[in-house]
Each structure stands twice: as C-alpha cells, then as structure tokens.
Amino acid sequence: MLSNTTLDSVYNSGEKKLRETVGYFYSRVGSAVNIGEQMFLNVLNVITNTLWGGTVEGDERAGLGAEFREVVSEMTELMGKPNVSDFYPGLARFDLQGVEKQMAGLAQRFDVIFEKVIDQRLRMEKEGVKKSIDVLTFLLKLKDEGGDSKTPFTMTHVKALLVDMVVGGTDTSSNTVEFALAEIMHRPEVMKKAQQELEAVVGKHNIVEESHIHNLPYLQAVMKETLRLHPAPATTSPSMPKDPSIWVNPLVFDPERFLNSKWDYSGNDFNYFPFGSGRRICAGIAMAERMVMHSLATLVHSFDWTLPQGQKLDLSEKFGIVLKKKIPSVALPTPRLSDPALYD
Numbered sequence: 001m002l003s004n005t006t007l008d009s010v011y012n013s014g015e016k017k018l019r020e021t022v023g024y025f026y027s028r029v030g031s032a033v034n035i036g037e038q039m040f041l042n043v044l045n046v047i048t049n050t051l052w053g054g055t056v057e058g059d060e061r062a063g064l065g066a067e068f069r070e071v072v073s074e075m076t077e078l079m080g081k082p083n084v085s086d087f088y089p090g091l092a093r094f095d096l097q098g099v100e101k102q103m104a105g106l107a108q109r110f111d112v113i114f115e116k117v118i119d120q121r122l123r124m125e126k127e128g129v130k131k132s133i134d135v136l137t138f139l140l141k142l143k144d145e146g147g148d149s150k151t152p153f154t155m156t157h158v159k160a161l162l163v164d165m166v167v168g169g170t171d172t173s174s175n176t177v178e179f180a181l182a183e184i185m186h187r188p189e190v191m192k193k194a195q196q197e198l199e200a201v202v203g204k205h206n207i208v209e210e211s212h213i214h215n216l217p218y219l220q221a222v223m224k225e226t227l228r229l230h231p232a233p234a235t236t237s238p239s240m241p242k243d244p245s246i247w248v249n250p251l252v253f254d255p256e257r258f259l260n261s262k263w264d265y266s267g268n269d270f271n272y273f274p275f276g277s278g279r280r281i282c283a284g285i286a287m288a289e290r291m292v293m294h295s296l297a298t299l300v301h302s303f304d305w306t307l308p309q310g311q312k313l314d315l316s317e318k319f320g321i322v323l324k325k326k327i328p329s330v331a332l333p334t335p336r337l338s339d340p341a342l343y344d
C-alpha cells in the first residue's frame with residue numbers, strides 16, 4: 001500500500017511545513033534549536049497528511065495534529081518503559097506500574113481521533129464531495145471489499161493499520177534525521193561533502209525539492225550509514241552494526257562505505273537490514289526514505305550546524321522501543337544560502 005507507485009498519488013511531502021521549520025530555524029539564528037523536536041513535528045505532519053490529508057483540512061487538521069502529537073509521544077514513551085509484568089508474567093494481572101491502564105487510555109484517545117476522521121470521510125462520500133486521494137481512501141475501499149473468507153477486513157483493521165503507520169513511522173524517521181545531523185556535526189568533512197553535492201544538484205540560489213533526493217548519492221549513503229550505527233527499532237539485531245568481521249572500522253561514521261555498495265534496504269542481506277526482513281519488513285520504507293532524505297537535505301543545504309559553545313556532542317542512545325538520542329540534539333544554525341527570501 002505504501003509502495004512508491006501508490007505514494008506517488010497519496011504522498012503529501014508537507015513542503016509548506018518544512019519551509020516553516022526552515023523559517024523558524026532562520027529566526028533563531030544565534031540561539032540553539034532542538035532539532036529532534038522540530039523533525040518530529042515535521043514527520044508527523046507528512047504522515048498524517050498522507051494518511052488522511054484529503055479528508056481533514058485547515059484549522060481542524062491543525063487541531064487534530066496537536067492532539068495526535070501528544071498521544072503518539074506518550075505512546076512511544078510508554079512502549080519503551082521497562083515493565084515489571086514483562087519480567088514476572090505472574091504479576092502481569094496486577095499491572096503494578098499501571099502501564100496497561102495508561103496504554104488503554106491512549107488507545108481510546110486514538111480511537112476517538114480515528115472515529116472523527118472516518119466519520120467525516122463517510123459524510124463527504126455521502127454528500128458526493130470530491131477530495132484528493134489519501135491512504136484512508138485505499139483502506140476504506142479494502143474494508144468495503146471485506147477481505148476474504150480467511151482474513152476479513154473490518155473497520156477495526158482500518159484503525160489498527162492507521163495506528164501502526166503513525167506509531168511505526170514518526171519516531172523512527174525523525175530520530176534518523178536527528179542522529180544523521182548529530183553524526184554530521186561530529187565530522188565536518190562529511191558535512192562539507194554533503195553540502196558540495198547539494199550545491200551541485202540543487203544550487204545555492206534554490207531550495208531542495210523532493211525530486212532532488214534521487215540525485216544525491218552521498219546523502220543517501222549518509223542515511224544508510226546512520227541507520228547502520230543507529231538502527232531505529234531496538235528489535236533489529238544489535239550485533240549487526242558493529243561487527244568488525246563485516247565492517248571495516250565499525251564504530252566510525254563513514255558514509256563512503258555505502259557508495260557503490262551492495263547494501264540496500266531490501267532485507268535480503270542479514271548483515272544490513274535496518275528496515276527488517278521477510279514478512280515483517282517495514283511497510284513504510286519508500287516513505288521513510290522520502291521523508292528522511294528531504295528533511296536532511298533541506299537542513300544541510302540551508303544551514304551550517306555547530307554545537308553551542310562549551311557543549312560536547314553526545315551520540316549515545318537511550319534504549320526504548322525506538323533508539324533515541326539520550327541527550328536531544330541542540331545546535332546552532334547558521335544560514336548559508338545567498339538570498340534571505342529562500343528562508344521565507
């Protein structure tokens with residue numbers, strides 16, 4: 001459903017929001033900005049636009065987005081929390097830390113949001129209002145077809161898939177951008193090479209567009225190397241990224257190792273499978289690639305990034321269901337494009 005072909009008709013790159021973020025960073029020149037927080041908002045915007053952007057618009061979309069953000073953040077935080085019940089299943093029925101109760105509350109809030117969106121879509125259909133196609137269009141069509149005798153497809157499945165995509169797609173993608181930028185700040189020569197490539201492909205008098213990302217092999221290699229060293233879900237084999245029998249200098253962030261290499265995201269090679277493998281492979285690879293590359297290219301093209309004075313870079317990870325940076329990246333943006341209008 002989220003293949004490149006389908007994405008071409010439903011993907012909403014959230015260009016406007018990304019430009020707003022660039023404008024926000026520009027307005028904060030000289031002060032530190034929280035990159036992870038801004039990227040989370042961006043990615044969530046792209047995902048919700050793509051899922052149901054054709055259904056909810058304007059102020060209503062902004063309101064729903066804010067509610068969504070809160071629930072997704074709380075849910076991912078809770079999913080990463082150590083739970084006594086997992087270590088002592090006998091105690092699970094007591095739900096000693098109240099994790100199960102909190103999760104049920106969050107799931108209920110998700111349900112209310114989805115009910116609202118779906119109701120609105122059904123109303124629009126009844127009234128014959130034509131809207132652009134989004135993922136929800138496809139899901140409702142599948143539901144109307146009802147699945148098959150072995151696997152029925154109901155409204156519960158529609159909601160479950162929406163939750164899966166939002167929860168599986170936001171933190172993973174925004175953390176990848178955050179880690180990539182942190183690694184790049186750590187290695188100025190990588191930042192320079194990435195910027196040179198962007199200057200050649202995009203130019204300094206222009207802004208990055210989604211169509212540029214296929215012509216940025218070095219930045220693609222940066223994304224791959226980031227996912228090697230910081231594989232998003234903690235379910236991915238922890239030995240994969242750092243095994244010296246597979247990787248030369250495994251602890252060094254070196255995008256060059258992925259230039260003209262055989263490694264891709266297909267999951268066919270058990271030494272590199274950042275999106276999983278086989279039947280459980282990530283459903284959103286194409287979308288993740290578009291979002292991460294577009295955001296990262298925009299950030300590196302528009303600004304030089306440095307650490308606030310006296311601060312040391314911290315690349316350590318916080319263990320949760322998704323690997324996060326232990327200390328969020330806070331950095332100083334310095335504009336590098338010639339025309340201030342490019343930051344509007």
Ligand code: HEM
Nearest residue numbers: 164165168169172173176232274275276280282283284288
């Ligand atoms: C850099 C970003 C991302 C990374 C590294 C990533 C990684 C993964 C991995 C490793 C899995 C398999 C987990 C397992 O083995 O159980 C997975 C599953 C999944 N991902 Fe992603 N993901 C990313 C972004 C996205 C996006 C953008 C979406 C959709 C909008 C998405 C949707 C899903 C879904 C629905 C599954 C469950 C697939 C299934 O069990 O059938 N992911 N992801």
